Amino acid sequence: MFRKHIIKVLALLVFFAFATEPTYAQSRKKSSSSLSKKKKKAAAAKKKKAAEKAKAEAAEEEGKPTTTFTDHLWYGGGVGLGLSSAYGVNSFGISVSPMVGYKINKWVSFGPRTSVAFSSLKIPGYKSINLFNIEAGGFVRAHVYEGFFLQGEVSNEWIQLPDEAVGVEFTKYTQSRFNQYLGAGYNFGRGQGGVGTEISLHYNFAVGRDINTGVSPFNYRFGFTWRF
Numbered sequence: 001m002f003r004k005h006i007i008k009v010l011a012l013l014v015f016f017a018f019a020t021e022p023t024y025a026q027s028r029k030k031s032s033s034s035l036s037k038k039k040k041k042a043a044a045a046k047k048k049k050a051a052e053k054a055k056a057e058a059a060e061e062e063g064k065p066t067t068t069f070t071d072h073l074w075y076g077g078g079v080g081l082g083l084s085s086a087y088g089v090n091s092f093g094i095s096v097s098p099m100v101g102y103k104i105n106k107w108v109s110f111g112p113r114t115s116v117a118f119s120s121l122k123i124p125g126y127k128s129i130n131l132f133n134i135e136a137g138g139f140v141r142a143h144v145y146e147g148f149f150l151q152g153e154v155s156n157e158w159i160q161l162p163d164e165a166v167g168v169e170f171t172k173y174t175q176s177r178f179n180q181y182l183g184a185g186y187n188f189g190r191g192q193g194g195v196g197t198e199i200s201l202h203y204n205f206a207v208g209r210d211i212n213t214g215v216s217p218f219n220y221r222f223g224f225t226w227r228f
Helices: 002-063 205-209
Strands: 073-086 089-103 108-122 129-145 148-166 169-187 195-204 218-226
Touching: 073 108, 089 129, 108 148, 129 169, 148 195, 169 205, 169 218, 195 205
Parallel strands: none
Antiparallel strands: 073 089, 073 218, 089 108, 108 129, 129 148, 148 169, 169 195, 195 218
């Protein structure tokens, strides 16, 4: 009788074991499926966030200027040296004229130009006379073809001149002149940037109209450029 009870208990245990196993397996399967969905959802959200960030960065980069102010600049400088002798008067002169141009586009640029010139005159019977000329103004340059260019310019010039002789020395005075130049030249860098040299010839209308001066209205220039 006791054996029969044991057999019944064992049979019931086996039955419950097999009856609950599918439920347990199904529960594990459901839990695994739920975890997989969460991972996929998190990965999709992460991917979406990365795509939005990349899009925002691309838009920000597109809105930024491709060039800066200094990218449009080119630099130049003229130098002059002269010696002359006439009617017993000997003269020596040297000048420098820095300039900076801003390129509006490939063909047109503008900017300031200044010039400082020193000259020394020696007249027999008198001490040497040292004179300074200072000029400041602006220019507009048109890059016509390869190295050829046209240039218009206006400037104010302060000119120091000898006045009266006092003993063995000359007194000096300063006069100003508003210059208007129109000229043409050639840059051996051909407007390709880098370092270049250039020559140009300019006509000064202010000097051309002045009937009281013997100065030539033509102004020859030689200089160097960088990034033109």
